[in-house]
Amino acid sequence: MIPAKRIHTVEEYYFSKKLREVRGLIAAGKPIINLGIGSPDLQPPTVVVTALEASLHDETAHKYQSYQGIPELRNAIADFYQKNYNVSLNANDEILPLMGSKEGIMHISMAYLDEGDEVLIANPGYPTYTSVTKLLGAIPKYYNLDASTNWLPDLAKLEQQDLSKVKLMWVNYPHMPTGAKATKGFFERLIVFAKKHQILIINDNPYSFILNDEPLSILSIAGAKDVALELNSLSKSFNMAGWRTGMVMGKAAHIQHVLKVKSNMDSGMFYGIQKGAIKALESSKEWFTELNKIYAKRRELIWELATKLECVFDKETAGMFVWAKMPKNSNLTSEAFIDKLLYEKDVFITPGSIFGTQGEGYVRFSLCVSEEKIKEVIKRIEQ
Structure with a gap:
């Protein structure tokens, strides 16, 4: 074959x-x-494992779960973002739990990319952004990062290029692999750039709390929800990589597009994992x-x-x-x-x-x- x-x-x-x-x-x-x-x-935190174990005897534990996650999980994510990033999210329609943020890369790309569309991807950067883009028949358009600019993109240089076919731009701060941190000022300029060129920005943000005194979400920037989504994960922050628990946040209309894809790809996250994730998100600083x-x-x-x-x-x-x-x-x-x-x-x-x-x-x-x-x-x- x-x-x-x-x-x-x-x-x-x-x-x-x-x-x-x-x-x-x-x-x-x-x-x-x-x-x-x-x-x-x-x-992971002890209470996380305890919550998983205790949930196994709940009446609904072993049934199919909601594609949007149980309400308690979405509420926990909203509370976590308010407490740690000062970002207000509507738990009903601005949050979508994921089976790891890596699947979110595929879901978002499938929701927004047609064959021949272009995607801005950092070099160096996470290889999956490129792989998913190619698998969908879209075209990676790389922007170079280097130490001289603290591994931040040169937006003025990007604007000298033809961006008419660009639909998405992947950013990832704190940056993997370099560990570089974004500033609020950079995110503000990035949102202006995105609005000017009608590009959807996705900030992949799983490293916020590791050796970082100032966690920052792109969604904390005024007007960001209009042109930005954010991926996050419990993998690094709570030592739960194998649990495959992540989330994407943003404007309700954007989340709805991603949900259309996701609801055709899986049958919901295991109930016990969701209960454990809630306890993780409730952890103190x-x-x-x-x-x-x-x-x-x-x-x-x-x-x-x-x-x-x-x-x-x-x-x-x-x-x-x-x-x-x-x-x-x-x-x-x-x-x-x-x-x-x-x-x-x-x-x-x-x-x-x-x-x-x-x-x-x-x-x-x-x-x-x-x-x-x-x-x-x-x-x-x-x-």
Whole structure:
């Protein structure tokens, strides 16, 4: 049987392939330490697991659930956004729970893109934005980011281009992979840009609370709901990556378009997961304080590791990664650099090139590893 032509527009996800190789090395007896993946190794709040367990005996627990999530979950999301971002959302029609924000990328794209439409995508940036765009027959239109502008897009430069076919623009702050933070002023300029060119902005915002004292939502900007959606997730903030719990927020009309797609793709989120998510969203700020104490200690060790590898990095960043420029005297590509570490030191980190051409010459370290393991990596490098 011949597969659809769209399959040939994308490659298998880098981590899907590379982690197969890493697992093979582990199976062969190699003591690999994985500093590549942003999958939290810590536990979610205890009350979250308790809520899931308690919900299993509820009368409706094992039935199909609403495509829009139970009202209590939407209310919890609205309260969370009001408390943490000072954003007011109508829980009835401005919030749509998702089975992870990654599915939201597909749903939003399917709701808005026709074949031949163009999409503004950051370089470097999350590879899924490009993959989904290509799968739908739309055209990625990359805007370059670099350290000189703190990894923020140059909107004036973008306006010099033909934007007449652009329907969507993906932004992601705090930024993955660099950890750069947006400012309120930047978001204000971005909303003006979007209104001028009739482009829907989607801010993918799962790293707000990781090593970041000033969480910021694009929806806090006046007029943002007219031209912006925001994706968020419980994966990073509450150590619930495997629960696949996210949400998209914005103007009711925009959410309704996304719901049309979503309601044809799934049959609702498992009830118990929704009950656990509610408890997570009700957590006090002390949860983030304690979580960030752990990540701060790990980041100090990763900075030490990066320094020993003669890499250069910015300490004024957020999120659960350290983005580092490779040594000036290195004549290796970023993939060759990380393979050298993998095969010689049994350490896996992520090459910057998988995030786009602007990521070449950089590597990314994950903080989702215990202090003990990071110290072991440092010892291996010293040897």
